[in-house]
Amino acid sequence: MAQKTLAAQPFSVLLGARVTAFGGGEAVLELDARDDLRQQNGFLHGGVLAYAADNALTFAAGSALGPAVLTGGFSIQYIRPATGPTLIARASTLHGGRRQAVCRCELYVADAGGAETLCAVAQGTVLTVRT
Incomplete structure (x- = not known):
């Protein structure tokens, strides 16, 4: 489901984003x-880091609330410049209710050897939408 949703987002396709874990x-x-x-x-x-945080937060919440979700808002703090060849955004749901979830995301860059460096953190609220 996550891969299908990501593939339906033209901006995500443009950036070449991929979901590597979901659930x-x-x-x-x-x-x-x-x-x-x-x-x-x-x-x-x-802006690339903010995109990754936004989408990772929403996917994490979507795995808890269901697929019909949208970001209600988030904040991001940049810790250090992102210089590695791969950006990794790891998000988890801190609290999930019936209609909203609060999630946290840590953004890392991985070097060619796989060593990761934290470059930003984000936290946000994701809301269910009626379809």
Whole structure:
């Protein structure tokens, strides 16, 4: 279900995002750090990190609340520049009710050897929507 949902998001397809884990109130989203996703200093653009956090938070909540969810809002704190070749966004549901979930996401960059460095954290609220 998660892969199908991600494939239906044109912006996610453009970025080359992939869901590598999904279920039990958790989700992991990854994407390769291409040159066209970097800012002027060579770091991954903050907007790319914000996208990854937003989608990972929503997927984590969706695994707890069901597929009809939208981000209600989130905040992100950048800790250090994202310089590795792979961005990894790991999100988990902290609290899930009937109509909303509060989730947290940690964003890492992984180097070629797989070592991960924390570069940002985010927290947000995801709401169910009536379809």
